[in-house]
Amino acid sequence: MPLFDDLDLSPNQLELVRQRVAASTGYIDLTSSNPTTQGLLFPPDILAAATYWPTRRYTPDPRGHPAARAAIVHFYTTRTPPLLLDLDDIFITASTSEAYSLLFGLLCEAGDNLLVPAIAYPLFEYLAAVQRIELRSYALDPQRGWQLDPLSLLAAIDARTRAILIVSPHNPTGMVIQQTQPVLVQAGLPIICDEVFATLPYGVPSVPPLAALHPTLPIFTLNGISKLFALPDLKLGWIALNAPARAAYAAQLELLNDTYLSCSSLIQHMLPTIFAQGMPFVQHMAATVRSNLDWARAYLATCPALPHIPTPDGGYYLFVPVPHARDEEALVIRLLEQGVLVHPGYFYGEPPDSYIMLSALTARPQLEQGVRRLCALL
Numbered sequence: 001m002p003l004f005d006d007l008d009l010s011p012n013q014l015e016l017v018r019q020r021v022a023a024s025t026g027y028i029d030l031t032s033s034n035p036t037t038q039g040l041l042f043p044p045d046i047l048a049a050a051t052y053w054p055t056r057r058y059t060p061d062p063r064g065h066p067a068a069r070a071a072i073v074h075f076y077t078t079r080t081p082p083l084l085l086d087l088d089d090i091f092i093t094a095s096t097s098e099a100y101s102l103l104f105g106l107l108c109e110a111g112d113n114l115l116v117p118a119i120a121y122p123l124f125e126y127l128a129a130v131q132r133i134e135l136r137s138y139a140l141d142p143q144r145g146w147q148l149d150p151l152s153l154l155a156a157i158d159a160r161t162r163a164i165l166i167v168s169p170h171n172p173t174g175m176v177i178q179q180t181q182p183v184l185v186q187a188g189l190p191i192i193c194d195e196v197f198a199t200l201p202y203g204v205p206s207v208p209p210l211a212a213l214h215p216t217l218p219i220f221t222l223n224g225i226s227k228l229f230a231l232p233d234l235k236l237g238w239i240a241l242n243a244p245a246r247a248a249y250a251a252q253l254e255l256l257n258d259t260y261l262s263c264s265s266l267i268q269h270m271l272p273t274i275f276a277q278g279m280p281f282v283q284h285m286a287a288t289v290r291s292n293l294d295w296a297r298a299y300l301a302t303c304p305a306l307p308h309i310p311t312p313d314g315g316y317y318l319f320v321p322v323p324h325a326r327d328e329e330a331l332v333i334r335l336l337e338q339g340v341l342v343h344p345g346y347f348y349g350e351p352p353d354s355y356i357m358l359s360a361l362t363a364r365p366q367l368e369q370g371v372r373r374l375c376a377l378l
């Protein structure tokens, strides 16, 4: 069947209401993942000084420009615990999403499957569909801070499972894997670990690179400047291979990345300067998100309709249980009609109960106005 032929691509009920409300009274958007619309703008003077016009030449490298890869290797030495990598362990792509797509192609043939968390941000199903790959879900346990459920993970593996996808900090629950997971060792499968929110710890002191916790498993670590430096428009992501992943896959991945060379040379040239001068901005962004999460959690805790506000380990989302709401969509539509947009939990898959998602990336005045209105309505 041609791709997406089986999908109903017309706007759903929530989107129709959103368009109607946007055209009349408007609404406060509590779902933004776009830092550039929330007052978090990477310093433009650093970007302007980092460009390469006078010395511009095209010197493509299938793994990415060496100076850009060196900056990424250095970034992993600053993590807690540090992850020691070589220049040749890094593959630069145009985005984390493209990195996923390359790895799906590298690891699977049509009909194979990948394990994904039962709740996850909605991207994997489309990337997998492109390559005719099946996704099988494993549960995250809300009673244990949404950590991996080992039994469910083992039960999901079959003879055609090629890798396990992990997002840490997880979108949207904020879960961070902080310790070695015996179940991953037992499964022995390659792991794709998305760490795009790694510099935003909240309930935990730091986000350990999963590859540092699991040096014996083949691990592909994904990240990019979209979340790390709030530069989603400049399009640069990467895949970092640890030693077991490099031994088994680096040569094939080099050919695959060389087939596209999709990341622009301009942003690759800019990357060392962005890393060297951009860390104060990263810290400012982390402090802003922390303060927004503190305020939103404290305010939501005063709302009698919300029994428990879990503390996310990291990231910038709040995944809030609304146990009294049997119909998430009806609740979210009612809230939207009263001028507040949140996401229903089902946008993220199959949560075990009713949830709404809100983003603490939202600029503070809107966040306060929106959360106050949300509580009044609930």
Ligand SMILES: Cc1ncc(COP(=O)(O)O)c(C=O)c1O
Pocket: 033, 095, 096, 097, 098, 121, 167, 171, 194, 196, 223, 224, 225, 226, 227, 232, 236, 237
């Ligand atoms: C967990 C996670 N990974 C990856 C991405 C996409 O990153 P990129 O812009 O690099 O494709 C997102 C975007 O929201 C995300 O939430």
